[in-house]
Amino acid sequence: MILKLKRTPGLYLVGFMASGKTTVGRALADHIGWPFVDMDAEIESREGRAISEIFRDRGEAGFREIERRVLRTHVRSIETGQPCVLALGGGAFVQPDNRELLQNNGVTLWLDCPLDVIQRRLNGDMARPLAAQPNGLGRLYEDRRPLYSRADYRVEVDTEDVTELIHRILKLPLFGQ
Secondary structure (H helix, E strand, O other): OOHHHHHOOEEEEEOOOOOOHHHHHHHHHHHHOOOEEEHHHHHHHHHOOOHHHHHHHHHHHHHHHHHHHHHHHHHHHHHOOOOEEEEOOOOOOOOHHHHHHHHOOOEEEEEEOOHHHHHHHHOOOOOOHHHOOHHHHHHHHHHHHHHHOOOOEEEEOOOOOHHHHHHHHHOOHHHOO
């Protein structure tokens, strides 16, 4: 593994909503024997309500503050040597403070999934606040791509085969193969 991963054993999966971060992250964590955390699920658990409700009641800025606090808690744990695969929400890596924190404390993996696949996976999912406006989805996707490209590694998500995606990730130089 690369030196940065040995120092702070955090693997952070970033990418657009419905790109497969949770599914791939859980399978990757199982494969390498590390714990897995889905940031969105943890936020909902801690707050006792759905992300859509947090957005409605506190706005995106309020949600992002909660997200930032939860992320920092996990990064502190990772800094103490506790490894973790963390699936971030689609907007977490877009935030400059979060991006800097992650890039200094582990390895970021961008799951780059085509927009048409994301649209098919979302299929009118109104539980995701930023997906509720279909016309704005494409614009949001394009706006975020340059920011996701700042991740340490990019993995193309051009298949639904999770085993194949894990194989691609394990072939990255950070695993020293």
